[in-house]
Amino acid sequence: MSAYRDEDPRIQGIKTKIRVVPNFPKPGIMFQDITTLLLDPKAFKDTIDLFVERYKGKNISVVAGIEARGFIFGPPIALAIGAKFVPLRKPRKLPGEVISEEYILEYGRDCLEMHVGAVEPGERALVVDDLIATGGTLCAAMNLLGSWTFKRQAIVCTCRVPIIVAELQMIQLACNG
Numbered sequence: 519m520s521a522y523r524d525e526d527p528r529i530q531g532i533k534t535k536i537r538v539v540p541n542f543p544k545p546g547i548m549f550q551d552i553t554t555l556l557l558d559p560k561a562f563k564d565t566i567d568l569f570v571e572r573y574k575g576k577n578i579s580v581v582a583g584i585e586a587r588g589f590i591f592g593p594p595i596a597l598a599i600g601a602k603f604v605p606l607r608k609p610r611k612l613p614g615e616v617i618s619e620e621y622i623l624e625y626g627r628d629c630l631e632m633h634v635g636a637v638e639p640g641e642r643a644l645v646v647d648d649l650i651a652t653g654g655t656l657c658a659a660m661n662l663l664g665s666w667t668f669k670r671q672a673i674v675c676t677c678r679v680p681i682i683v684a685e686l687q688m689i690q691l692a693c694n695g
């Protein structure tokens with residue numbers, strides 16, 4: 519967590535637009551609902567802008583978005599920084615050859631899949647999602663990418679807003695892409 523983003527006045531505005539719903543989808547879960555953020559064009563744009571400002575010009579060629587809420591925040595970030603968008607999807611949604619990674623959620627189990635060949639050896643990637651709870655989904659995404667061409671280097675988490683970006687430096691060229 520970096521100091522400059524804590525101090526950015528846009529952060530507080532973004533935080534106020536995220537609705538917290540107690541006991542959804544089951545007792546004990548404090549659900550962070552980003553649909554209310556999406557209803558406010560300024561707060562939504564501020565959210566995207568914060569990430570674009572942070573990652574533009576960093577030689578990132580891949581934005582990998584985690585289904586489903588990473589599909590909301592990932593594409594506008596990808597377009598703005600000039601990167602391609604790669605969806606990390608729930609099972610049996612992608613029609614081509616895939617690699618899969620299972621993981622445990624706050625309220626269940628799930629699996630992510632990525633198309634083989636969507637990312638080339640040597641590319642630099644950003645993983646985008648709306649929130650970390652247990653971290654299982656993010657770990658699965660990183661394992662998915664890591665099992666293909668990447669070596670994990672750093673995770674960057676905004677912490678004060680429930681949008682997460684994991685940054686992966688791909689330096690292992692162990693596949694045929």
Ligand SMILES: O=P(O)(O)OC[C@H]1O[C@H](OP(=O)(O)OP(=O)(O)O)[C@H](O)[C@@H]1O
Pocket residue numbers: 584585586587588622623624628647648649650651652653654655656
């Ligand atoms: O840190 P974790 O414990 O792994 O939880 C975080 C994940 O849970 C939510 O997605 P969910 O699996 O509910 O899927 P959805 O976006 O399709 O609703 C959220 O969007 C993250 O992807």
Ligand SMILES: Nc1ncnc2[nH]cnc12
Pocket residue numbers: 547548549550551624649651
């Ligand atoms: N607390 C939470 N709020 C929103 N989405 C979630 N996914 C897992 N835990 C969550």
